[in-house]
Amino acid sequence: MSAANRDRRDGRGGLMKALVVNNEKGGVGKSTIAVHLAWYFAERGNRVLFLDLDPQSNGTATLAAHASDIDAAALFARTVAVPPMASAGIRVLGGTAALRGIVAVDGKVIEQFRSNLKDASHAYDIAVVDTPPTFGVRNLAALIAGQFVLAPIDLDDYAIDGIETLLKHILGVKQKYNSDLEFLGLIPNRLQTTSPRQRNNLNSLVQRFGTKYLFDGVIPQRSSIGEALAEKKPVWRLSKTAAREAGREMRAVFDKLAIRMETA
Template sequence: MQTIVINNQKGGVGKTMFAVHLAWFLAEAGARVLVVDLDGQGNASSVLQGERRAFPSADLFEKKAPAKLVGEAGITVLYRDERLHAIELGHVPYMIKHFAAFADAFDYCVIDTPPTWGARNFAAMAVCDQLASPIELKDFAVEGVKQLLGSIQNVEMKGRGGRKIDFLGLVASRFNSHSRRERGNLEALIGAVSTKMMVPGVVTARDAYEQAMSDRMPVWAIKSQGAKTAATELRAILTHVRDRMVAKKKDQA
């Protein structure tokens, strides 16, 4: 199982939109996809409420082992409940242990994380193979990236025994191509981190993405010209992410 964490320590950047579309994208090819919603807002759980539901994600952080998971083609969701807000660092070892038991049941796991740093983010990064970070091109974007990279290094040393996280890169999200400021911020960000840390392409600010989340369906399932344009740009990005995950799996084989 290849596990990817979608993380940004800031809300409103399109993190959940990206996570659920990645799950839909992987599942449409027949893969067994596990989605773990660790965000207390539960937006991924809500959008994916029509998918197969297993048990609350907070069960992973309990001392007692959660129910056994049987992987099936399509999406299986570990959904949000109120207990997520009480998760502390002392619960993280339980999550790492329980999560390892799912490795052979699924092909992919997508973990949606909360926008503020804490035990749930630490746990997600501790168990992941890859990490992708949607980021808005607002002012101070570079400072946010520095914070993210610091968190990655912290988890690598304290939660992974020095084992590196495969950082797929930053995903330019909700990008306003008509904004001179945002275009300048994108150029500044690329200059600061290099193109190697950027996932190719941008997710443009489009109403179609909001409609997709509201209608609880992939943007490519919506029959409008705007949605078709959005689908083209997003699927190109998701294809790159999937290919990186597949390559990583082959390297580990």
């Protein structure tokens, strides 16, 4: 275990699990998955720290009820004391325009972020980190400080073309900077089960990369997920039958993910 992760201990003797949701392409549903992960882990009795490193701040807007006075950009700039949580819930360090100024790959900036995340871990069980759709210092810092990374993908042709670069960056960070980083896999999101093109793309993905880099599960396209985001609640909390089915599908995927994280 690296020093970074060995020191990331909480007050109860456990290890905070830092999960990075990462892809270098916009429109793949990263924030949708990230906010649902935050709700999911909080409902399982965890103290969840949600970091929004994307200045578009979609995750911040959805989880506005849980916002902190501290924004995510501050973690790169100075030593920050993130208020602890005594019980299960979510605390959001939101995305702001200030993140746009964090662009230079600077070792001190990355170390400041890592140090702040380590210090915050004493009072949290799970950190969910939503990243911007371009690879830069914020993505790099998240991968260096994180323990797990999940990569949502959209099964259109352009997304497939970018997967090789995505894997190169993730596995490169693991090899050079964070040997404890565990790649949970590529997870097809918003899968249109009736689309021959998407099914063909999924088959091509398996043939090109094998099952080694694919997460064991997919999240289908469901209109109720968008409705839930508009209401700022998890899809499984909507009363519609279709929403409950979408919630079962998503939670089944998250259950597998949680088991992977618990046994690591």
